[in-house]
Amino acid sequence: MTTVTDPDLFDLEHAALAEAGLVFDDAHAPAGIYRLALGELIGHYERLLRETGRLIRRSDRQEREMTVLNQRLQALALSLEYRARHDTLTGVLNRGAVIELSNELLSRCDMALIVLDLDHFKRINDTYGHPAGDTVLQTVVAHLQAVVPETGEIGRVGGEEFTVMLPHTSLDEALEIAERMRAAVAAHIFGAPIERNVTASFGVSWNDTGTPFESAYARADEALYIAKRNGRDQVVRARD
Numbered sequence: 476m477t478t479v480t481d482p483d484l485f486d487l488e489h490a491a492l493a494e495a496g497l498v499f500d501d502a503h504a505p506a507g508i509y510r511l512a513l514g515e516l517i518g519h520y521e522r523l524l525r526e527t528g529r530l531i532r533r534s535d536r537q538e539r540e541m542t543v544l545n546q547r548l549q550a551l552a553l554s555l556e557y558r559a560r561h562d563t564l565t566g567v568l569n570r571g572a573v574i575e576l577s578n579e580l581l582s583r584c585d586m587a588l589i590v591l592d593l594d595h596f597k598r599i600n601d602t603y604g605h606p607a608g609d610t611v612l613q614t615v616v617a618h619l620q621a622v623v624p625e626t627g628e629i630g631r632v633g634g635e636e637f638t639v640m641l642p643h644t645s646l647d648e649a650l651e652i653a654e655r656m657r658a659a660v661a662a663h664i665f666g667a668p669i670e671r672n673v674t675a676s677f678g679v680s681w682n683d684t685g686t687p688f689e690s691a692y693a694r695a696d697e698a699l700y701i702a703k704r705n706g707r708d709q710v711v712r713a714r715d
């Protein structure tokens with residue numbers, strides 16, 4: 476039975492070294508033998524230098540490739556995380572992210588919550604088509620973004636329904652922000668094929684620290700419902 480052993484990568488070098496050792500020990504060896512052994516050693520030493528250089532270059536290249544792959548992986552992870560939390564059409568937070576962030580904010584501070592819904596949006600889609608409706612949604616979000624303070628966050632919780640989270644904001648401030656958003660949306664005249672304005676209705680609740688998102692949202696939504704019932708294009712504060 477033969478046993479398989481790992482081949483020694485430096486077999487040839489060991490042999491050349493042993494040979495040179497023997498020649499070195501033999502004080503009476505002729506000069507030709509010395510030269511031969513030295514020549515062998517030089518050849519192997521050069522090969523070792525070449526191989527070592529090649530290995531170092533290869534490992535440098537692999538390290539650079541790994542760095543690039545790592546950067547791509549990190550960018551991919553960031554983009555996946557962004558996509559998991561944002562609405563693809565408007566770029567604002569999606570429903571899941573709204574619930575998560577609201578609960579997180581409400582666990583440590585008070586927060587006003589605005590819920591708004593476009594008025595008669597179905598007519599826009601039905602009359603001018605879905606792409607025109609999409610443009611309306613994007614334009615409305617741009618108007619909200621222009622009004623919402625830096626500490627606030629906008630989210631899309633349904634088709635044409637949005638929320639604005641306003642931590643550390645009093646009810647009066649939130650009502651004023653909602654009114655400015657309402658006016659900005661209502662003042663915008665859309666281009667062809669719509670060629671008119673679109674309005675939105677707003678409900679606003681103020682919520683103490685520790686309020687669950689569901690009740691903050693339910694109160695604002697109830698106020699929104701009243702705004703719709705009272706004729707739309709208006710801001711209504713939630714009952715206490």
Ligand SMILES: Nc1nc2c(ncn2[C@@H]2O[C@H](COP(=O)(O)OP(=O)(O)OP(=O)(O)O)[C@@H](O)[C@H]2O)c(=O)[nH]1
Nearest residue numbers: 592593594595596597598600605606608609634635
């Ligand atoms: N273009 C477009 N339309 C959407 C999107 N998501 C939901 N919608 C539409 O939004 C419309 C919502 O209609 P409704 O719930 O009847 O509400 P509305 O017509 O705005 O009426 P009120 O809310 O009572 O004023 C429906 O026609 C949906 O198809 C979207 O991403 N893009």
